[in-house]
Amino acid sequence: MTAIAVTDSSEPGLLTRAHWAVTDTLTITRRNLLVWLRVPAYIMFTVIQPVMFVLLFRYVFGGAIRVPDKGGYVNFLMPGIIAQTAAFATFGTAIALAQELQKGVIDRLRSMPMARSAVLAGRLVADTGRMLITTLIVIGVGYAVGFRFENGIVAAVAMVVLATVFGLAVCCISAYTGLAIGDEESVQAFGMVWLFPITFLSSAFVPIQSMPGWLQAFARNQPVTYVIDAMRALAGGGPVWPSLWKSIVWLAGILIVFAPLAVRAYKRAS
Amino acid sequence: MAHSQSGGPAILVEGLVKSFGEVRALRGIDLSVPRGTVLGVLGPNGAGKTTAVRILTTLLRPDGGRALVEGRDVVREAAAVRRSIGLAGQSAAIQLELTGRENLEIIGRLYHLSWPRARSRAIELLRQFELTDAADRAAKNFSGGMQRRLDLAASLVGQPKVLFLDEPTTGLDPRSRLAMWDTIRSLVAGGTTLLLTTQYMDEADELADQIVVIDHGEVIAAGTAEELKGRVGGDIVEFTVPDRARVGDAVAAIATIGEGEPHADAETGVVSVGVGGQGSDALIEVVRGLDKADVQTHGLTLRRPSLDDVFLALTGHAAEEEEADQPAGRRGRRKAKSKAADKETARTAS
Numbered sequence: 137m138t139a140i141a142v143t144d145s146s147e148p149g150l151l152t153r154a155h156w157a158v159t160d161t162l163t164i165t166r167r168n169l170l171v172w173l174r175v176p177a178y179i180m181f182t183v184i185q186p187v188m189f190v191l192l193f194r195y196v197f198g199g200a201i202r203v204p205d206k207g208g209y210v211n212f213l214m215p216g217i218i219a220q221t222a223a224f225a226t227f228g229t230a231i232a233l234a235q236e237l238q239k240g241v242i243d244r245l246r247s248m249p250m251a252r253s254a255v256l257a258g259r260l261v262a263d264t265g266r267m268l269i270t271t272l273i274v275i276g277v278g279y280a281v282g283f284r285f286e287n288g289i290v291a292a293v294a295m296v297v298l299a300t301v302f303g304l305a306v307c308c309i310s311a312y313t314g315l316a317i318g319d320e321e322s323v324q325a326f327g328m329v330w331l332f333p334i335t336f337l338s339s340a341f342v343p344i345q346s347m348p349g350w351l352q353a354f355a356r357n358q359p360v361t362y363v364i365d366a367m368r369a370l371a372g373g374g375p376v377w378p379s380l381w382k383s384i385v386w387l388a389g390i391l392i393v394f395a396p397l398a399v400r401a402y403k404r405a406s
Numbered sequence: 407m408a409h410s411q412s413g414g415p416a417i418l419v420e421g422l423v424k425s426f427g428e429v430r431a432l433r434g435i436d437l438s439v440p441r442g443t444v445l446g447v448l449g450p451n452g453a454g455k456t457t458a459v460r461i462l463t464t465l466l467r468p469d470g471g472r473a474l475v476e477g478r479d480v481v482r483e484a485a486a487v488r489r490s491i492g493l494a495g496q497s498a499a500i501q502l503e504l505t506g507r508e509n510l511e512i513i514g515r516l517y518h519l520s521w522p523r524a525r526s527r528a529i530e531l532l533r534q535f536e537l538t539d540a541a542d543r544a545a546k547n548f549s550g551g552m553q554r555r556l557d558l559a560a561s562l563v564g565q566p567k568v569l570f571l572d573e574p575t576t577g578l579d580p581r582s583r584l585a586m587w588d589t590i591r592s593l594v595a596g597g598t599t600l601l602l603t604t605q606y607m608d609e610a611d612e613l614a615d616q617i618v619v620i621d622h623g624e625v626i627a628a629g630t631a632e633e634l635k636g637r638v639g640g641d642i643v644e645f646t647v648p649d650r651a652r653v654g655d656a657v658a659a660i661a662t663i664g665e666g667e668p669h670a671d672a673e674t675g676v677v678s679v680g681v682g683g684q685g686s687d688a689l690i691e692v693v694r695g696l697d698k699a700d701v702q703t704h705g706l707t708l709r710r711p712s713l714d715d716v717f718l719a720l721t722g723h724a725a726e727e728e729e730a731d732q733p734a735g736r737r738g739r740r741k742a743k744s745k746a747a748d749k750e751t752a753r754t755a756s
Contacts, residue, residue, distance in 0.1 A: 147485065156518060163515045167501065167508075174503040174544065240499035247463040248564065249488040250516040 157251040164258025165265070168232070172266055182228065182266060186221040186274045193217065193341060194281050201342055205372055207284055214278045215295065215367035216340030218271050219360060222303030223335050225267045227327045229259060229307050230314030234323040237315060242402070256402050260307055267303040271296060287373045295370035298383065302363045305387045306331075308394040315401035339364050359386035414477055416441045416568050416599035417462065421471035424457050431457040433623040434471065439601060439616070441567075444594055446614025447603040448713065454623040455603040456496070459572045462601070463493045475568055492566030496573045498553040499560070502546035506537050506556050509545060510563060517564040531559040535589065551582030558589065568599045575609060587612055607713030617713070621721050631713065638711040638719045639665065640682035643692050645706040647675040652701050659699035663691045669718060678715065681708075 148156070172178050193213050203212040236242045236255075245255050275283070275296075285292040310327065317323045337351065338360040344352050355361055363386075365379035417439040424432040432454045439445040447455050460466040462473055464484040472479060478486040500509045507528050514524030532541045535555045540548060545556055554574065561569060574590065575583040590613055594600055604610055610617050611631045619627040619634070627634055643664065647653045656677050657668050668679035681688035689708045696703055 159518075160516055163512060167504070167512050170508065171501060171503045240495040240497050241501070243460075243463075243465055243495055244493060244499040244560070245516070246465055247488060247491060247493040248513075248516055249485060249518075254516075 153251070157253055157257075160251040160254030161257040161261060164254050165262045168259060168262035169265065171232075172228075172262070178228065182225055182270050183273055185224070186217060186270060187277050189220070190214070190217050190274060190277050190281065197341070201346075203343055205368070206286055207282070207372065210278065210282045211284065211286070211372050212343075212368070213341065214275070214283045215299075215371055216338075216364050217278075218274055218295075218299050219302060219338075219364045219367060220335040220340050221270055221274055222267050222299050223306045223331055223360070225263065225270060225303060226307045226310035227324070227331065228266075229263045230310040230317075230323045230327055231320055233259065233311055233314035234318055234320045237318045238320060252403070253399070256311060256398055259311060260304060263307050264300060264304050267307075268296070268300050271299055285371050287369075287371060291370040291376075295367045298363065298367055298370065298380075301387055302383070305390040305394070308391060308398055312394050312398040312401055315398060334358065334360050339368075359383065359390070362386060414474075415439055416443075416476060417445070417601060418474040419458070419462070419471070420473075422458065422461060422468050422473055423470035424454075424461060424466065424468050431623050432461075432468070435620070435623070435625055437618060437625075439599060441599050442594075442597050443615040444600040444602060444613055446610035446617040447601065447620060448605070448607065448610045448617055448717070449603075449620035450605055453620045455620055456572055457623075458620070459493075459570050459601070459603060463491055463570055464488055489564070490567045492561035492564060492569045494554075494558050494561040494569075494571050494574060496576055498545075498557040500545050500553060500557050502553075503544055505542050505544055506532060506548070507541045509556060510559060513560050513563045519563075527563055531562060535559045549582075551578055551585060554578060554582070554586065555589065558586075562593070566598065568601070569593070571600065571602045573603055573605065575604070575606070583609075607717065611713050619717065619720060627716070627720050634713065634716045635711045638680055638715050640680060640711075641685055641688075641708055642678050642711050642715055643681050643689055643706070643708050644676065644678040645692075645696075645703040647677060647701060647703055649702060650675050653677065655699050656696060656701045656703065659695040659701060660692050663695060664688055680711070680715070680719075 172182075190213070194210050198209040198213070201209050201212075203209050205212045233242075242255065246252075285295075313326055314323050317326060337355050338358060339355065340360065344355045344361070347355055359382075362379045362382040366376060366383045368374070369376040369379060415438045417437060419435055419437040422432050422435040423430075435454070435458060437445065437447075437458075447458065449455050457466065461468050462475060462480060464480050464487050467481055472481075474480070475487045476490045478490070480487050501512075504512070510528035510531055511524045514527050515521070517524075519527060529538075529541075532538050535558065537552060537556060537559070540552060545553060548556065558571070558574065561571075571590070575586050578586060587609070590600070590602070594613075600613075602610075602613060614631065617627075617629065617631055617634060618625050627637065643660075645656075647656045650672065653670050653672055653675055657670050660668055660677075660679055664679040664681040664684070666680055668677055670677045679692070686708065689706075693706070
């Protein structure tokens with residue numbers, strides 16, 4: 137009896153724990169954003185690279201690629217670039233977690249009386265926030281080179297929200313790979329192996345009709361294409377629902393599978 | 407359990423078992439560390455030291471046995487254990503991009519200190535660890551010794567009752583090691599219970615009240631440094647053969663002297679032999695034997711056994727021999743190790 141009483145008195149209540157979970161997540165988020173701002177190379181990779189892609193595709197490949205979209209190739213391109221940017225931003229998620237694992241940072245945090253969820257949650261919040269900032273910068277650059285939202289402000293906001301949710305879902309996959317593989321270089325190599333094909337073998341940069349038949353079969357039926365098609369419809373007009381509901385199902389599925397996997401990998405990390 | 411919280415040991419481990427697949431990392435370890443004392447856990451790489459620390463700091467679940475820290479079970483009462491411990495691992499677990507101050511403030515916030523309290527605690531610790539001047543520089547610009555000090559400071563933010571230091575001086579240069587020892591000594595003077603793992607004999611000798619020697623996941627000896635040295639059974643005669651080709655001749659020349667086989671390190675040319683209580687008589691015999699065999703030596707000493715000798719006597723191999731199959735990155739450690747041994751020889755010789 138004594139033992140139970142002692143344990144109870146020192147265990148914080150549910151409300152206190154919920155409060156800590158939120159403040160701990162915010163502390164980790166703040167830390168991650170600070171690190172991002174301190175390292176020019178990170179900013180370079182996350183902001184300059186997508187801007188470079190916009191300019192490269194717009195001016196180098198743009199002339200050769202024919203699209204039926206209103207506003208021409210730049211309107212076709214921007215949703216693709218934004219989705220690709222969101223997906224590539226999660227390289228950072230996987231690498232940062234693998235580094236923290238290797239350096240023992242995660243061991244230290246797990247040995248502390250902080251909320252168990254905060255390290256992952258803070259990572260996802262910071263990386264999604266970073267992604268959102270990058271998306272807005274890329275849209276700004278797009279506007280400078282001729283991109284226009286043709287479908288009103290609400291649909292434009294919906295497009296940014298969809299891109300962010302997509303980024304969050306990919307973030308969960310990357311977080312899981314980062315923690316499960318746990319070695320910075322392997323994580324980076326593995327990221328290349330799945331992030332490049334999944335973004336380039338989609339409707340991101342070229343109309344799928346221009347690909348060979350066997351490739352079309354893949355490109356047409358994978359989630360990145362659904363998300364980009366939905367974003368394109370939201371930005372430029374056209375039927376939204378056919379691709380949007382498939383996107384929502386896919387993204388929900390990814391979150392349901394990979395968020396728990398990432399949490400489990402964090403708890404078991406060694 | 408109520409009694410163990412008030413009067414029991416700070417750390418109590420009984421029959422702890424842990425396997426990773428086929429590898430049996432811990433094969434039933436028992437430990438008991440009284441409050442306010444220092445336990446040195448000594449053993450080569452792969453002996454199971456880190457596994458034990460990871461279980462005690464709630465990072466890993468044991469397969470069998472139990473472990474209590476401050477009377478709390480590390481599995482069933484992990485949250486309570488986490489509130490009373492601090493951990494510093496083998497590498498500096500700090501955010502290199504952030505300043506020393508920011509690192510400590512963030513840890514303070516994660517211990518649920520208020521902002522003002524987290525700030526003042528960071529300032530206190532920076533002062534205590536002589537990092538005040540570097541407080542606002544990014545930790546990546548710190549020297550290795552400073553990074554480890556910052557890491558140690560981070561483990562103390564929550565004012566732990568029990569501190570776990572897993573190889574705190576591994577990879578540090580000799581000067582930083584000595585500075586780290588001073589820091590650790592002053593921490594212990596403040597009443598913190600400390601469990602320290604190390605593969606350096608001199609480190610355990612310097613810092614620990616009690617020592618356990620672990621090899622292949624088992625405790626093979628326990629006691630104070632003096633008690634363990636007593637196991638070797640007397641004094642040691644040691645010398646260095648500058649011509650490595652003649653190490654074998656030297657061993658042959660003194661084979662009949664002393665107790666047990668002489669031990670020779672072909673790499674450094676250091677030969678040692680236990681001579682029990684024969685003392686200076688054995689020393690004279692060794693000199694005669696070497697003279698007769700015409701083997702040149704230097705640094706001939708008669709000394710008390712070190713923990714190196716204890717490890718050799720207990721396991722039949724030197725502490726660092728198992729490192730041969732470690733990755734190249736570990737080699738620096740080995741050098742530091744033999745340097746430390748040289749220093750010890752020099753000290754005893756003078």
